Amino acid sequence: MKLLRTIRLDPSDTFVFERAADAGEWAVSGAFMFAHADPDALDGKSRAAFRGGFLGVASLGWSTLVQIVEASEADRDALVGALGRQLHERLGAPDLAVAHAAAEEEVTFAASLCDHPLDTLIAVRRTFEDGAIREAFRTLHPRGTRKPMRAFSFLEVESEEESSEEIHLVALGKEKRSD
Numbered sequence: 513m514k515l516l517r518t519i520r521l522d523p524s525d526t527f528v529f530e531r532a533a534d535a536g537e538w539a540v541s542g543a544f545m546f547a548h549a550d551p552d553a554l555d556g557k558s559r560a561a562f563r564g565g566f567l568g569v570a571s572l573g574w575s576t577l578v579q580i581v582e583a584s585e586a587d588r589d590a591l592v593g594a595l596g597r598q599l600h601e602r603l604g605a606p607d608l609a610v611a612h613a614a615a616e617e618e619v620t621f622a623a624s625l626c627d628h629p630l631d632t633l634i635a636v637r638r639t640f641e642d643g644a645i646r647e648a649f650r651t652l653h654p655r656g657t658r659k660p661m662r663a664f665s666f667l668e669v670e671s672e673e674e675s676s677e678e679i680h681l682v683a684l685g686k687e688k689r690s691d
Contacts, residue, residue, distance in 0.1 A: 513582070513583050513585065513587075513588060513623070514580050514581065514582060514583060514623065514626035514630065515538060515580075515581060515587065515588060515591065515622060515623055516538070516539040516540070516566065516578040516579070516581070516584025516618075516622050516625065516626065517533065517536055517537065517538060517539060517578060517579050517581045518533040518535055518536060518538075518539045518554075518566065518568045518575035518577075518578055518579075518659060519535060519575065519577050519578060519579040519633065520532075520535040520575065520577075521577065524576065525574065525575055525576055527574065528560045528574075528576065528663070529557055529560060529561050529565060529574040530557040530558065530561070530574075531550045531571065531573040531574065531685065532573050532574060532575065533566070533567070533568025533570075533571050533573035533574055533575040534568060534570065534571055534573065536567060537568035537570045537571060537573075537575075537652065538540060538568070538569045538570070538571060538587075538590075538616045539566045539568055539569065539575060539622065540566070540567050540619060540621070540622045541566060541567065541618070541621060541625075541636065541647060542561075542565060542566055542574070542619065543638060543645050543647055544614070545561075545567060545603075546562050546638075546656075547645070549562065551640040552604040553675065555634045559573075561574045561623065562638055563637065563638055564576055564635065564636055564637060564638070564663060565636070565651070566578045566634075566636060569591060569594050569595045569598060570594065571621040572598060572602065572603075576635065577607065577633045577652070578633070578634050579631060579632070579633055579634075579636065580628055580629070580630055580631065580632045580633075580634065581630060581631075583610060583628055588619060588623070591615075591616045591619055592612065592616050592619050593612075593615075595615035595618060595619065596608060596611040596614070596615035597611070598617075599611035599614055599615055615622045620664065625649060628651050628653075629653075631652070632651050632652070632653055633652040633653075634649055634651055634652070635649070635652065636649050636651050637649075637650070640675045656690055663669070
């Protein structure tokens with residue numbers, strides 16, 4: 513069985529997100545964190561988490577990339593239990609049974625993203641479309657022989673859609689100063 517773990521190739525997540533996930537945490541998509549968000553109200557770091565973050569389960573922090581890793585049934589059960597507790601204790605699920613069912617669904621979805629070789633990196637791009645959250649995932653594979661990944665390795669990218677969104681670096685810099 514394969515699941516997702518957060519990975520940090522450089523310190524950028526600590527600058528991009530309000531709370532960065534620790535490297536090596538079990539991860540899920542985390543789109544549910546924005547289920548009741550007003551897309552127009554998201555800005556700065558919360559907008560960055562919405563657009564491109566995976567949720568680290570232990571910290572409820574965000575990671576730009578996750579890595580497909582081998583996992584045991586016990587790992588999966590522990591992940592469902594940990595996410596269920598977080599949903600109940602920190603995110604307001606009405607009881608543990610409801611939280612556990614939601615956690616099971618999230619972990620099943622995360623596992624469905626692992627239909628690639630071990631050590632494949634996955635990135636997400638989220639948008640609001642027609643009142644719903646849409647997620648597009650892309651995989652990043654090392655080119656050539658398998659060597660440890662570095663922050664600036666050349667990668668082959670699969671399933672990447674061209675973004676129609678424009679990013680204005682000057683405006684982002686001004687936004688950062690006002691945070």
